[in-house]
Every structure is written in C-alpha cells, then in structure tokens.
Amino acid sequence: MVFKKRQSHGFNNLHFPSVPKAPRSARRAFHKRIVEDSQICAFELLASLAGKLLQESESSSASSNASDANDRPAISDGVVKREQVETKPVKTECLDLGSCEESIFLPDYGSPSSDSRGSLNEIPLPAESDAILERYSTVSNSDSSEKGNSDVKPIQGEKAPKLEGVPPVTVEPCDEKPENGVGSQPLADGMETQGLILDNACSSKDPMKSCLRNPALINSDNTAIHLSHGNSLPRASDLKHGNGVKLGIRDDDENIFRFNKLSSRRKAFRPSSRIGDRRIRKLLSSKYWKAAPKLKDYELTRPYLGMKPLHHKRKLSCNPDKTQGDILYKRRKFSDRSVVIASDRGFSGESVCNSPEKGTSGDNGSAVLCYGVVKLLVSVKLNIKSFKIPELFIDVPETLTVGSLKRTVVEAVTSLLGGGLRVGLVLHGKKVRDDNRTLLQTGITSAESLETLGFTLEPNSVQAPVPLCSEEPHAILPCETSHLISRIVESLKLIDSPRLAPSPPTNQVDYNSETTDQEPLSSNADIVADNKSPSDSKALVAVEPASAEALAVVPLNQKSRRSENVQRRTRRPFSVSEVEALVQAVEELGTGRWRDVKLRSFDNADHRTYVDLKDKWKTLVHTAQIAPQQRRGEPVPQKLLDRVLAAHSYWSQHQAKQHTKNAAAVATATATATPTVLQITDGQAIEA
C-alpha cells in the first residue's frame, strides 16, 4: 500500500506495480521510524555539520582517498572522467560500519527495494519540510569521524539505525530554518568534489576495471542499457534496450520483452539454460553470479571491505565469500547514486559490522565516517502531470480484446519498469543529465521554468527485476544495477534481517487502473513532498539499530527469509495463441513431456518454463471442465478447450505409448481419440 501510494504520486499516470511481497510490516515499521527520526530535527546541527563538511571536504576527500589509496591506486582523472560526468558522483560513502552505525540516520529516502528485486522504489527526493535534503557522506579521518559521530548521534535522539551504505542523511527538520541556497550551494560544491574523488577512488582502483566500467557509462545517454560489460555477459550486447528499443509484442505473447533477456544467444546454444532464468531471477543462481563476477569492477569491492584485493586468480571467479564484498561494493555504489538500498542494514551487520575490522576502517587506523549533510533549498513545487514513457511498440492481433490489449500494454510497461526505472528530466526540451546539480543550479526554480520541465520514464536496466526509482538513475550502470540488486537481494536473503525485508518489486499491475483513477495530481505536492509523505517516503531500510542480538539472530531465519525476499514472478497470463501452441504441442507430445513441449513450442518464450506449461495445461484442463461462467481471465476459445479435453483424455489413456509416436502419428491418434472421448463442454458436444 505504501508503495502504491507513493507510486501513484510519482507516476500518477502509470500504475506501477507495487506491493512488495516482502514483509510490509517491517517496512512499515521502518517508515515510521524514519519519519520519527527525520522529524527530530536539528537543522542547526546539520548546518554546522555541513559547514564542517565543507571545510573538511577537501581534506576529507584527500584523506579518504589516501586511506583508500592503499587498495585503490588512483587513476588518472581522464579515465574516469566520463563516469564522473555522466554518472553521478558518489555521494555517499559508508565504508565503515562501525562509524556508520553511529552516525546514521535516516533518510527519508526510500530505499529501493529491492524490491528488488525489490524495488528501489523510493524516489530519492529527500525532503522533509519542503527542504531538499541532499545526502552526502564523506570519508574522513578517525578524528573527524569521531567528531562527526558525536555530533550526529545526539541528533538522533535514539539509536541511529545503522544503514551502512545508505546515504546517510541527517535529517532533522525541526525548526525548519531554511538555510537556503547560501549554505547549501557551497556545500554542494564541496561535496561534489568529494564525491568525485570518492568515485574515482572507487572506480579507479584498477585502471582496467575502470575501463571496463566505462561502457556502462553510455547509459547516461539514457538510452541503452548495456549489459555487456567486458566479457561478463557477452551476448547481452546484442540486446537492445532503452528508448530506442522496440518492444515487439507478439500476439502469441511470447517474449514480449526481449530486452529482458540477458542471454538469449546463450540460450540458443543451451536451450535448457533458458529455463534457468527463473532460478536466476529467483535465487540469483550461481550461473548468473558467475557471469557477473567477470565484471572486473566488482573487484573494487575489496577496498571497501577493508580487505585486500583478491588474488588475480580469484578475480573472475565468483566465490561466495567474495560475493559479499561485491555486494557491499555494489550496494555502496548504488547508494552513491542516491538509491537507498533496503538491505543496508543487513549488509552492515553481516558484511561490515561483524567483520573483524569493525569499528575501524582499516589498518591505518583511520575510521571512516559516514554522515550526511542536509542541503536546504527553497522548495520547488512540482506538479508532474505525466511522464513520457519510452516508445513502445506493440503488435497484437486484431482479434485481441481491448482488455487484452490493455493488459499487454501494462505488461510492457511493467516489464520496462521491472527492469529498472529511470526518470529523466527535461528542461526546456533539453535533457538535464547532470544529476549533481541542484535544482537551483539547473534553473528549476521559477514557475516558468517548471512549465518547461518534464519528466520521462526510461528503462534503466535490463533484467533487474527491481523497479528502481532513483533520483539519479543515470548514474546507475545498468548492468551493475541489476547485478547489484541481485546481490543485494541475495545478501538480504543471507542476512535475513526482518527489518530489511527487501520489498520485491511487485509486478502486479493494476489492470483496473482505468476504473480506479488515481486522484489526479491536483495538489501541488511537489515531488519532494510526495516522497516524503510520512508513511511512504521511508524506504525499506530497516531500522532499528542493529544490535548484536539482532545480528546474531539474522542467520536464523535465513532460509525462510530467503524465500520471502524472492520476488514472485510477474504474472503473465497465457494468450490465446500461447494456449493454442500449448494445446498443439500437448496433442502431439502428450502430457508428460513438458520439457519437449517447451522446446517445441515455447523455446523462445523465456518466461515460460516447462513447469509453467505444465501448470497451464493443468489449469486449462480444469477450465475446460468448468462452466464458462466460472472461467476467468481472457476467455479461451471453446474450440481450444475442447481440444484440451480431448488431448487430456487421450493422453490419460495412452501414457505408456506416448514416446513411440511421432508427431504426425500422435496428432492423428489424438484426432481419432477425440471423437471417442466425446466431451461435452459448455453445451457443445464434440461429435463422436
């Protein structure tokens, strides 16, 4: 509900799926907590903090860099420059759990969720009291960090949840003393710089790695999503994504969203692997993970974990233990992009907090501080009337019902969103790509400017099932995003913190949207406001400060959690054509050879597993046996249902010899069998 509501605000015109399967109570609690936190305010504190940050920004950056330098050799700016420009500079750093633990707060941002599978639904428009909070964090020396902690902590008033990696935001709007751009601007600059530095540090750990990353940067163009980084997903490059992508929707409903396929080619060689997608999505199977690791940039993870880089020989492998590091890193990057990840806490606890290095960010004795700065800007009221969505090409048969068409469109959109959503900003007809600029700097302040301001929805990543709502989606590397999300999800499962329940992105679409018109965004609620609504704005980040107990408990629910964190596949009703194909196949192959059926008629439908086909057949048989009035969903032609019954009956009696018959023979047999069976359905009798 919460999400839905939020979404409705943000994307009023589109009814995005929401409803994470995951524990809502947990999230709700979290939200609540966040609200409270954020309301505890202390602008003054923030202000001072900001000032401090500003002052220390350079030194901090330098120090952070220095501290990281050990593991991550600096790289020339040129190498990462593009990234810096095109992607959002790292805005937050939370390298040390210990420090984070104490210096965090909560964000009003939402966390994505993982929904991830979750959905990083939270749109990062942090804002409380009309103030735009820009989260930022820095890495500082131990002394500064300590100081920072002391300063910050008090503000919290309560134990700050440790959201490692979550953009630590200190939000304390109480008096709402608008600081206005004055203080914020400078601050922003400082941060920006720092952010860049940090980013560099991270991305440049290894020149090679950085280079690998660059491809993804293309993303900034907001068009395509390149899954093919390096060699990780070789075939991915073949896939087209983004705005320029034509989504071919076939009447048979197969593979509607090609872009969702990560490795169609691979599958071509290994048909069976296709089936594995499900598992991959679901459990982030090793297959997937194995590919991911190839992205060298993942290696960058280590530094942040305070661990030494793995040996080369391990670089391309996907060792379980490495995974966490990767996750952490990814998460971090993610958060850097201002997307809050629900699992932060979990990560912290497991990856960082429990680590031996806990409390210290390294051997050098420097502690990493994780804190946020609030930038207060004059609020900008935005009334988003609509979003432009990427071009969508839908090809459906004329016989398709209107309802089906609607559903098809919904599916298309859902799929798009499921792959990650990015919001583009267009001002005066020009895309605003610099995510680091403030609205003020961008010129989004006056009423007139707002009139020329537009938002666009763009597919962000290819297979990340997690809908992302990121403030700075552009910065997220598609590939990374999906991987990251996956990892996050995975880690969540492992960690299993009840509070972290990642909210799986819900793919459920409100098909009745047209009838349940959301209230138009009549209010002037600005985006920020929308996102901050108390109950909704807070993300799924967990919340209670992770206590030792909590951490200790984590592992226990591991398994159960795991399942809860897994997003349920999006429902994809079989189209009539699919049913037709299924019936055809079953008539010829029988009911016990689903794999063959799959290969025969659904080889290209990655989203249809043989289990799905089996299930569908099961339901078809049932459907055929009940009264038409009791049937739901898109009506299946009686003719097909008759065939279903005929085939079902036939194969029920010919289980043993299904293998010897060739297709033709079977077909014939089926045909002949039908009459003998003689089924009466819906008043229609099949002639014997």
Place this chain on the structure above:
DNA sequence: ATTAGGG
C-alpha cells in the same frame, strides 16, 4: 534437470 502434484 525434469516430472508430478499439492498449495
């Protein structure tokens, strides 16, 4: 990896 069934 598949198949079969229950949920």
Place this chain on the structure above:
DNA sequence: CCCTAAT
C-alpha cells in the same frame, strides 16, 4: 505461480 518430492 510457487514449492517439493521424487526421479
């Protein structure tokens, strides 16, 4: 669709 058990 999901989950499991049994192959």
